[in-house]
Amino acid sequence: MRELVCLGISHHDAHVSVRERLALSPGEVERALVWLRERNGISGTAILSTCNRAEFYAVADPAIDFRQLLGELFEFLKRPSPHEIGQLRSLVGREVVEHLFRVASGLESMVIGETEILGQMKQAYGEAHRLGTVSKVLHRLFQSAFRAAKEVRHKTEVTRGGVSVAAVAVELAEKIFGSLGECRVVLIGAGDTGEKTARAMFSRGLQGLVVTNRTFERAVELADRLGGAAVPLSEWRWELLFADIVVAATAAEQAVVREDELGEVLKRRGRRSLFLIDLSVPRGIDPGLARHDGVYLYNVDDLQGIADQHLADRQGAITTAEAILERHANEFVSWREAERRRSEGGMAGGPPRE
Amino acid sequence: MSGGVVYWGCAVAYAAAAAMGLYRMRSRLFRPGVVQFAAFVGALGLHTWYLMIRGREVGRCPVTTYGDIMVFVAWSLAVAYVLVGPVYRFTIPGVLTAPMVVLLLLVSLAIPPGGGPSKGEISAAVEFHASSSLLAYGALGLACVTGLFYLIHDHCIRTKRLQAWFENLPPLHDLARVNRDLMLYGLGLMTVGIASGFFTPGGPNHAKTACFFVMWVLYAALLAASAANRISGRRTALLSSLLFAAMILSFWTLSFARGGMGHGP
Numbered sequence: 115m116r117e118l119v120c121l122g123i124s125h126h127d128a129h130v131s132v133r134e135r136l137a138l139s140p141g142e143v144e145r146a147l148v149w150l151r152e153r154n155g156i157s158g159t160a161i162l163s164t165c166n167r168a169e170f171y172a173v174a175d176p177a178i179d180f181r182q183l184l185g186e187l188f189e190f191l192k193r194p195s196p197h198e199i200g201q202l203r204s205l206v207g208r209e210v211v212e213h214l215f216r217v218a219s220g221l222e223s224m225v226i227g228e229t230e231i232l233g234q235m236k237q238a239y240g241e242a243h244r245l246g247t248v249s250k251v252l253h254r255l256f257q258s259a260f261r262a263a264k265e266v267r268h269k270t271e272v273t274r275g276g277v278s279v280a281a282v283a284v285e286l287a288e289k290i291f292g293s294l295g296e297c298r299v300v301l302i303g304a305g306d307t308g309e310k311t312a313r314a315m316f317s318r319g320l321q322g323l324v325v326t327n328r329t330f331e332r333a334v335e336l337a338d339r340l341g342g343a344a345v346p347l348s349e350w351r352w353e354l355l356f357a358d359i360v361v362a363a364t365a366a367e368q369a370v371v372r373e374d375e376l377g378e379v380l381k382r383r384g385r386r387s388l389f390l391i392d393l394s395v396p397r398g399i400d401p402g403l404a405r406h407d408g409v410y411l412y413n414v415d416d417l418q419g420i421a422d423q424h425l426a427d428r429q430g431a432i433t434t435a436e437a438i439l440e441r442h443a444n445e446f447v448s449w450r451e452a453e454r455r456r457s458e459g460g461m462a463g464g465p466p467r468e
Numbered sequence: 469m470s471g472g473v474v475y476w477g478c479a480v481a482y483a484a485a486a487a488m489g490l491y492r493m494r495s496r497l498f499r500p501g502v503v504q505f506a507a508f509v510g511a512l513g514l515h516t517w518y519l520m521i522r523g524r525e526v527g528r529c530p531v532t533t534y535g536d537i538m539v540f541v542a543w544s545l546a547v548a549y550v551l552v553g554p555v556y557r558f559t560i561p562g563v564l565t566a567p568m569v570v571l572l573l574l575v576s577l578a579i580p581p582g583g584g585p586s587k588g589e590i591s592a593a594v595e596f597h598a599s600s601s602l603l604a605y606g607a608l609g610l611a612c613v614t615g616l617f618y619l620i621h622d623h624c625i626r627t628k629r630l631q632a633w634f635e636n637l638p639p640l641h642d643l644a645r646v647n648r649d650l651m652l653y654g655l656g657l658m659t660v661g662i663a664s665g666f667f668t669p670g671g672p673n674h675a676k677t678a679c680f681f682v683m684w685v686l687y688a689a690l691l692a693a694s695a696a697n698r699i700s701g702r703r704t705a706l707l708s709s710l711l712f713a714a715m716i717l718s719f720w721t722l723s724f725a726r727g728g729m730g731h732g733p
Contacts (some may be wrong), residue, residue, distance in 0.1 A: 288639060291639060387700065408701060419628075420630060
């Protein structure tokens with residue numbers, strides 16, 4: 115197992131100012147993999163480079179100084195970073211296996227349980243595979259990591275539930291309407307919070323968005339950026355006739371969505387469900403609206419409370435996830451040992467006889 | 469092959485599907501696995517075969533005893549599971565269908581033989597009337613269950629009590645759609661059941677026909693109001709559950725008043 119090595123740095127170890135000096139662009143990853151492929155004593159390599167981590171995995175002859183080799187690699191890439199190379203954390207053998215499995219499962223992520231890292235890891239593996247730098251051992255290692263991550267995802271709470279206000283709002287919208295593809299959203303306010311929530315909804319298939327704001331020009335600007343339409347603040351109420359979701363993210367001192375002003379519109383829109391998301395402080399939506407049948411109202415505290423609960427659930431599930439990862443790591447190590455014995459036995463016995 | 473062997477074969481296959489479903493549910497997998505779904509469909513095939521054998525045995529539609537009725541209701545649940553679609557199959561109610569069917573089959577064994585619908589003259593109209601009425605009960609019963617799940621889900625969202633199992637319920641809109649679809653199927657079958665009652669020898673039972681006609685009107689009105697958005701999903705779900713309870717109660721009340729189950733609606 116000594117042949118498995120990993121040198122890497124992550125948000126746990128270093129500030130972004132250090133990480134950015136070691137991160138490789140996709141083009142550099144390709145050149146690096148090709149360069150490493152040509153080095154003697156390296157039988158497999160893969161590079162995982164994201165905004166939170168830069169990690170170099172290899173199956174290498176234990177006699178090789180992998181850190182020195184990476185120094186040479188950075189020189190080849192014309193990156194002035196020999197000092198940062200010295201800061202890379204070094205893992206060997208089983209440590210590599212355990213670390214990779216933890217990374218794949220999101221246990222090493224900045225937000226525990228986030229699943230984007232698995233996609234990035236699959237991409238890193240795919241790139242290495244395309245360039246022919248994945249050896250049998252590395253292939254098995256990554257496939258085991260993907261399987262372990264999948265099991266953790268299915269059997270624990272580690273990846274479950276949004277941990278940001280926007281993510282929770284989107285999840286709730288999906289719990290009410292199913293797919294957001296046929297939903298229409300009215301966004302009141304053209305600030306960052308509303309934009310983030312709208313973007314999260316677009317990422318889940320939202321098609322129809324109407325933006326309104328006290329300053330109409332800003333509404334138009336945001337609508338253009340997001341691919342929606344803009345209406346003046348004085349006219350937004352009629353949009354409620356067709357809306358399924360209203361997101362209020364304003365800085366107004368009084369509620370902008372008021373029960374007494376919406377009576378007629380609510381009557382005319384029938385009993386269709388309406389999800390009101392109030393991200394404003396002070397509150398932008400009259401709490402009295404929650405009394406109406408089919409109307410669901412969540413304010414920023416409600417959403418933050420759910421996000422916090424999800425985060426606590428994720429933390430609580432780490433022990434279970436670690437047990438799953440340990441089993442997968444044991445399986446991988448057993449496989450590797452069996453492989454090693456088989457190859458040593460084959461060598462001792464000489465070439466197979468017919 | 470004897471009916472008993474086919475019966476136990478289907479019960480074992482359902483039990484296997486139920487076990488696989490419950491095992492997958494531990495891992496929060498609600499979509500049935502290929503083997504699980506194949507076991508369920510195989511069980512349904514055996515179930516249908518058993519009903520055919522039983523029908524030949526009694527020389528009529530196999531709903532002659534209370535045990536038969538249980539087996540028939542279990543069959544209508546299984547058919548609905550396969551036909552209603554993924555929204556139902558991939559959720560908690562869907563996963564619980566196989567255990568429910570197994571339970572009904574076991575209960576049917578525990579019921580002593582005898583009793584049940586009066587065994588008058590054999591008539592195709594009576595058989596058709598009884599089976600379509602029972603299928604209507606099955607569909608409306610499932611609509612009631614779906615409605616209850618809607619109410620639970622709605623309550624969770626409204627009160628912001630989002631427990632872990634909440635994630636395993638389908639979206640409210642999907643539950644509402646399945647609820648409406650099942651009521652629509654049930655209403656169609658009920659129409660056929662009521663209409664065919666007029667062609668049975670001796671004519672329909674007037675008290676039951678009147679009662680079920682009232683239920684038919686109420687279900688139709690509920691569906692129309694729901695389609696026109698005149699009533700919220702929550703009230704639709706609540707009323708669909710209450711209507712089913714009322715229908716079952718009125719059916720049993722009329723049956724006991726007559727001293728037997730009669731021929732259904």
